[in-house]
Amino acid sequence: MIRNQLETSLCVLVVLAVMLAQPCSSAAQTSPGTTRIKSQQPTKIVAVPVPIAPSDLLEITVFDAPELTQQVRVGADGKVQLALIGNTQVAGLTAEQAAELITRELRDHKFLLHPQVNVLVKESSSQGVSITGEVQHPGVYQVLGARSLLDIVSMAGGLTNVADSTVTIKRRRGGEELVRASLKNDDAQSSLANDVQIYPGDLVMVPRAGIVYVLGDVNRPGGFVMQNNGKITLLQALAQAGGASATASVNHAVLLRKDGEGYVTTKLQLGRISRGQDGDMELHPNDIVFVPNNRLKSGLHSAENVATSIGSASIYAVVH
Numbered sequence: 001m002i003r004n005q006l007e008t009s010l011c012v013l014v015v016l017a018v019m020l021a022q023p024c025s026s027a028a029q030t031s032p033g034t035t036r037i038k039s040q041q042p043t044k045i046v047a048v049p050v051p052i053a054p055s056d057l058l059e060i061t062v063f064d065a066p067e068l069t070q071q072v073r074v075g076a077d078g079k080v081q082l083a084l085i086g087n088t089q090v091a092g093l094t095a096e097q098a099a100e101l102i103t104r105e106l107r108d109h110k111f112l113l114h115p116q117v118n119v120l121v122k123e124s125s126s127q128g129v130s131i132t133g134e135v136q137h138p139g140v141y142q143v144l145g146a147r148s149l150l151d152i153v154s155m156a157g158g159l160t161n162v163a164d165s166t167v168t169i170k171r172r173r174g175g176e177e178l179v180r181a182s183l184k185n186d187d188a189q190s191s192l193a194n195d196v197q198i199y200p201g202d203l204v205m206v207p208r209a210g211i212v213y214v215l216g217d218v219n220r221p222g223g224f225v226m227q228n229n230g231k232i233t234l235l236q237a238l239a240q241a242g243g244a245s246a247t248a249s250v251n252h253a254v255l256l257r258k259d260g261e262g263y264v265t266t267k268l269q270l271g272r273i274s275r276g277q278d279g280d281m282e283l284h285p286n287d288i289v290f291v292p293n294n295r296l297k298s299g300l301h302s303a304e305n306v307a308t309s310i311g312s313a314s315i316y317a318v319v320h
Contacts, residue, residue, distance in 0.1 A: 165182050218241040
């Protein structure tokens, strides 16, 4: 009798435990008005062993033998002068392989019974990452192992206002390989998604973004950076230029577009386009939109003068 009562009580407790667990489980899965966010595993950056090269500075330490600890510079022949061992070829080996070689030499020559050697590359002539183009401080930056593209751009002081969002990476590790990555100052999520690993010896090239010019009788004439994925329309460029002034002849504007031989001019009806009577148009890099003054009805008459005035135009980078 007592046994039956215990078994019944045990069954009741089990049922209660299951019932209490179910709401928590279902709430964890879905609940009304709640958006479930998937957690992403962080990308692992794996260090890539880089061979020792001439002119590298090595720090060699031997456990429990401080008299054998030394710093040596790799010669042009790829050799270093080591205590007790003498000239040793280390160029082409990784730091770990060099440590194994020195360990073997010390043991085989019976200098130490159980040597424990560590080799550290303190300065490397072959571990520089070059970054050129539209960054604040172009140059060669020393890195150990792999680093992210965002890290390298940060080392160089960040992008300039006229930098293109598409970066080209030229791999030098075991052959050449071109990689393109997109970084946007105004879109952190996109930049993180396009972040890639940079390895010692790589070359990062940040080109200048395309520029369109709005000149003539506008409130802010100059060049405007095409930062919206390299695209900009005529009305967007005109808006960035502050619009046409009160004395402008908007229906006598011209578009100058460069081809293989020079500039080709096209008449623009800015008034009709602004009112939505004609469709907006997409501009190309280096396009020139010239809005004449009422006193100069024909933009074609001064097209050559417009083209030569680009050098004095201010360049504007509009951050969206």
